[in-house]
Amino acid sequence: MTLNRQWLLKARPHGMIGPDNFEYTETPIPQIGDGEILVQNQYLSFDPTQRNWMVDRPGYLPPVGMGEVMRAGSVSEVVESKHPDFKPGELVQTTGCWQDFAVVAPGQGPMGVNKLPSGVSPEMMLSILGITGMTAYFGLLDHGQPEEGETVLVSGAAGATGSVVGQIAKLKGCRTVGIAGGEKKCAWLTDVAKFDSAIDYKSEDVSERIGELCPNKWDVFFDNVAGPILEAALNHLNLYSRVVMCGGIANYNNIEPVPGPNNLMNIVTNRARMQGFIILDYLPRAMEAIEALVGWVSAGDIVYEVDVQEGFDNIPSTLQRLYTGENFGKQLLRI
Numbered sequence: 055m056t057l058n059r060q061w062l063l064k065a066r067p068h069g070m071i072g073p074d075n076f077e078y079t080e081t082p083i084p085q086i087g088d089g090e091i092l093v094q095n096q097y098l099s100f101d102p103t104q105r106n107w108m109v110d111r112p113g114y115l116p117p118v119g120m121g122e123v124m125r126a127g128s129v130s131e132v133v134e135s136k137h138p139d140f141k142p143g144e145l146v147q148t149t150g151c152w153q154d155f156a157v158v159a160p161g162q163g164p165m166g167v168n169k170l171p172s173g174v175s176p177e178m179m180l181s182i183l184g185i186t187g188m189t190a191y192f193g194l195l196d197h198g199q200p201e202e203g204e205t206v207l208v209s210g211a212a213g214a215t216g217s218v219v220g221q222i223a224k225l226k227g228c229r230t231v232g233i234a235g236g237e238k239k240c241a242w243l244t245d246v247a248k249f250d251s252a253i254d255y256k257s258e259d260v261s262e263r264i265g266e267l268c269p270n271k272w273d274v275f276f277d278n279v280a281g282p283i284l285e286a287a288l289n290h291l292n293l294y295s296r297v298v299m300c301g302g303i304a305n306y307n308n309i310e311p312v313p314g315p316n317n318l319m320n321i322v323t324n325r326a327r328m329q330g331f332i333i334l335d336y337l338p339r340a341m342e343a344i345e346a347l348v349g350w351v352s353a354g355d356i357v358y359e360v361d362v363q364e365g366f367d368n369i370p371s372t373l374q375r376l377y378t379g380e381n382f383g384k385q386l387l388r389i
Contacts, residue, residue, distance in 0.1 A: 057081065060081060060123050061153070075108065086134060086157050091158050093131060093155065095129075095151075095155070096145075097176040097177070097387065097389070098386065099180045099386060100385040100387065102303045104373060114334065123151040128147070130150045132146060146169055148166070149165050177386060181214055182356070183347055187343065187347050190216075198276060198296050199296060202228065203229075205228065206228045206231070207231050208223075210233070211232025211233055212232070214383055221248065223274070231272070232249045232253070233283060235379050239254075240252035240254045253267065264290045273292050275291065275298070278301045279303055280303075284315055285316065297326060299330040303377070360383050365389070
């Protein structure tokens with residue numbers, strides 16, 4: 055390969071993202087300087103927050119600039135290195151973006167450059183041991199603080215993060231109720247991930263079902279969705295309950311701002327706590343989560359799903375799958 059294929063941000067989204075938001079181009083393979091590494095991307099990670107990076111507004115990371123390569127996490131192979139800690143042929147996790155080749159360096163970019171541990175596959179590194187697994191671990195345990203016997207409610211429960219949240223909660227002795235879209239996903243939650251119950255938001259009244267399945271209300275709500283599901287959940291919170299705000303995928307593609315829940319006073323009257331968090335703040339503690347997750351997966355206590363698409367041409371459409379509900383588990387693409 056003599057050229058570097060890239061997908062650039064062509065237009066900021068207005069509503070649902072589509073192919074018109076991106077532009078394909080080819081450039082020369084970049085050269086590296088001292089301390090830098092040239093990597094060839096093998097797998098790309100797709101996350102709902104990428105939609106936020108495409109919008110020109112302040113956030114926890116700068117927005118992707120117009121005409122810039124679309125940002126994404128990756129597992130990549132070292133092709134050339136002028137850094138003493140990395141050798142050609144090694145696999146690393148980094149921010150390789152939507153392209154074949156990238157120049158990276160330790161300490162640069164959101165994720166830096168990290169070697170894959172021995173025996174860990176790219177799929178595993180970008181899912182259960184990556185951002186989604188760590189988000190579940192730190193979000194639930196640091197902010198949700200579940201106690202044995204409590205009820206944990208999870209939205210987006212069949213997703214890469216939500217499914218792990220529920221399984222960790224079960225390991226901590228909690229009762230778990232997941233909210234997901236469609237019979238297949240709900241069946242997977244109870245039959246495979248061992249949630250106690252599941253609610254199909256596509257066919258059921260979410261607030262009514264929460265009331266039925268949580269007769270003593272809930273103590274922790276891990277929310278990946280926001281919107282009407284957050285409002286439904288806030289009808290059933292316990293005294294001193296905790297709401298962990300992880301994401302708001304229900305609103306990401308809306309053209310107009312969505313009003314907040316009209317029952318937020320329930321937070322006040324029930325002395326509850328609502329906490330947002332960003333996983334990048336926890337990267338210094340990454341090994342704590344990875345060691346725990348590896349142990350649980352090895353013991354068969356946690357299962358996870360990956361949805362792997364194929365081919366460089368399919369990169370834009372693979373991102374769209376996150377917002378249409380087509381994906382099942384962690385969304386990846388193998389280049």
